[in-house]
Each structure stands twice: as C-alpha cells, then as structure tokens.
Amino acid sequence: MDRIDILKLLVKKYQYERFLEVGVRGGYCGYNDIDVPYKDGIEITPGGPANFVMSSDEFFEQNRGLKYDLIFIDGDHTYKQSYKDIINALPYITHNLNSSILMHDAFPPSKAYAKEDGGSSGEVWKTIVHLRCTTNLKIYTIDTDYGCAWIQFDKQELYTKDPLEICLDWDYMQMHKKELMHLITVKEFKNLL
Numbered sequence: 001m002d003r004i005d006i007l008k009l010l011v012k013k014y015q016y017e018r019f020l021e022v023g024v025r026g027g028y029c030g031y032n033d034i035d036v037p038y039k040d041g042i043e044i045t046p047g048g049p050a051n052f053v054m055s056s057d058e059f060f061e062q063n064r065g066l067k068y069d070l071i072f073i074d075g076d077h078t079y080k081q082s083y084k085d086i087i088n089a090l091p092y093i094t095h096n097l098n099s100s101i102l103m104h105d106a107f108p109p110s111k112a113y114a115k116e117d118g119g120s121s122g123e124v125w126k127t128i129v130h131l132r133c134t135t136n137l138k139i140y141t142i143d144t145d146y147g148c149a150w151i152q153f154d155k156q157e158l159y160t161k162d163p164l165e166i167c168l169d170w171d172y173m174q175m176h177k178k179e180l181m182h183l184i185t186v187k188e189f190k191n192l193l
C-alpha cells in the first residue's frame, strides 16, 4: 500500500469533496489520481499540472478562506518547512473530526534517507515528533511508503516521556518509534477506518 492507496481509502471512507496537495510535481499521486469533486494543487516548479504555481508559503498567505477536507503534504522535506506547512495548513482544513491531513515521508527506512537538507525523505519525521510531543491532534504514522502520517482534529495522548530536544534524535526516535511516532501497520490503519 502506498500514499495513493491511503488517500483513496480515506476519500472512500469519509466521502471527501475538497482536496489540496502541497508539492504536486508531475501530478502522479493525489492530484491526478484521486477522485474528488474539487482539487487544488501547489507546486513551486512550473511546468506541471498544479493550478497554483508558487511556494506553499505564498499559497497559504494568499488564499485564506479556502477550505479542504483532505490535505496531502509532500513539498519541501526539511524539518523547518514541513512543520511550517502543517501549521499553515491547519486553518485550511474544514474543522470536522473526519477531515484529514496526510504527510508523506514521515518515517524513512533508514537514517541515510533522512537528510537534514531535505533531500530524500528529509526530516519530515522530526515534524511528526514535534507534533506528537506538543499538539492536540490525533496522529498515526502508517509504516509504509517511507511513512505516511495521518493527522485528524481529535485528541491524542501526548508523548511526554522525555523533552522534545531529546525526542528529536534519530536513534532515540527509532528506539521509541511505536509510542513516539504512534507507528502502526497498514493492517492496523485499515482496522481504524
């Protein structure tokens, strides 16, 4: 199961109508493949199918008032920008308990994929750690396709065993991944739906 299958399952389960993708690239994924009545896509590099050719920061600055029930975040993979994308996306989500954000690259297979400069899966995993330690969002990291973090507007039991600075260490995260990332298998995800 990959990110597209997960998005499709979420659309089917919750009958989503408005979809936003951050980081569309060539359109393979949500933007071309997800069947919803309304879609917007953001992509910083021109030439692809996205209807908003700009940075995610510019989009979130200029389009206040737009609402989506499913947002897929797969743009800049640095810790700083991926965290910012989530925080900026929150007001764009219809505040319905069923609405979702899906974040790709949340659990890379090894440290070699977790590049600090955002290369490969970057440090998106740190954004998930940050949110698990500090926010009242319901977060599960599905252990497939480089990790897909599923976020909803519900409560979660915060991870409080150690301070955030300690949790942001790769080896610490690996050691506590079940609890800290709220890591689940694909089967467990399907059972939650």
Ligand SMILES: C[S@@+](CC[C@H](N)C(=O)[O-])C[C@H]1O[C@@H](n2cnc3c(N)ncnc32)[C@H](O)[C@@H]1O
Binding pocket: 003, 022, 023, 024, 025, 026, 027, 028, 029, 030, 042, 043, 044, 045, 054, 055, 056, 057, 074, 075, 076, 077, 081
């Ligand atoms: C990993 S690719 C996306 C792939 C696509 N979502 C998929 O599932 O196949 C990341 C894309 O995000 C774009 N991107 C990077 N930083 C961005 C930003 N700040 N705002 C918008 N797009 C960005 C890149 O140009 C690239 O095309």
